[in-house]
Amino acid sequence: MLPQEHLIARVRELCHADENLVAALTYGSFAQGEGDAHSDVEFWLFFGAEQAAVLDHRAWLDRIGPIRYVVVNEFGTHVAFFPHLIRGEFHFATADDIGSVATWPARSAPTDRMIVLDRTGALRRALDALPARPELPAGAEDVDELCGRFANWLILAHHVAQRGELLRAVDALSHAQRYLLWMARLAEDRTEHWLTPSRRAETDLGVEAVGSLRHTVTVAEAKAVAGAVAAAWVCGRDYWVRLADRVGCEIPRELLAELDSVTGTA
Structure with a gap:
């Protein structure tokens, strides 16, 4: 067994033993059957409201096993670093939050594989209400929005690079590359990992597409940034x-021509 599988088994054990816990679910690579030595372990834990108000999050996590460090990320999620640099994401929530699961874009795995604990049945109902796969951009308006958002970040990267703000340009390019990956997946009909488009891109997308996309990755040097902007475009x-x-959506040809010009790719 992988170390992550031992951690998952331990969290499951703790969940079933904790009478204050109303429901729990796991998601991500292991729930999808794709976990490997580099995968995270990921959970949502739904406590009763009174218990959640006084819960010592670090103490609960320490019961799992040795932890090197815990940080609350920018989304309010507790991220624990276990030995071997294994990441664990833990969303501490209340039973009242279970209903919000039904607003997610899709399930990340079959319901039975995601449920760790469900004392009331509410978690199963919420998960079963979700589509198995996220809704993809389909019509002209959706595609126009997707491509336009790519152009938005790319043009920002171009301008700040011209100003000499190379670190900011790299940051903007990272956003552009995310939309570019969505565009590539949609165009190549390889939408298996749509919610995280960079995930397994090297195996999901064709060799030619991956080779082209790799040229859009850059470092904060003027020539490299300019080259990455051009490659991304x-x-x-x-x-x-x-x-x-x-x-059948309209192509903004004047915008495309101007981008061709400023990137030297005409």
């Missing part, structure tokens, strides 16, 4: 045109 322009042709 070459990929993005191709996918934009392909997707627009597929769904």
Whole structure:
């Protein structure tokens, strides 16, 4: 067994033993049957309201096993670093939050694989209400929005790079690359990991697509940033045109021509 599998088994044991816990679910790679030595362990824990108000989160996590460090990330999630640099994400919530699960874009795995504990049946109802897969951009308006958001971040990267703010340009490019991956997945009909488009991209997408996308990754050096912006635009322009042709949405040709010009890719 992988160390992560031992941790998952231990969390399951703790969940069933904790009478203050109303429900719990796991998600991510292991729930999907894709976990490996580099995967996280990920849980939502739903406590009774009174118990949640006084819960010592660190003490609960310490019962799992040795922990190197715990940090609350920018989304309010407790992230624990276990030995071997294994990450564990733990969302501490209340039973009243179970209903919000039904607002997620999709299940990340079959319901039975996600449920760790469900004392009231509310968690199963919420999960079963979700689609098995997220809704994909389908019509002209959806594709136009997706491609436009890519252009938004790419143009920002271009301008701040020209100003000399190379670190900011790299940051903007990272956002552009995320939308570029969505465009690539949609154009290539490889939408298996839509919610996290960079996940397993090297195996999901074709060799040619991956090779092109790798040129969009950069470091904060002026020449490298300019090259990455240009590479991202070459990929993005191709996918934009392909997707627009597929769904029949209008292509903003003047914008494309100007981007061709400033990136030197005309």
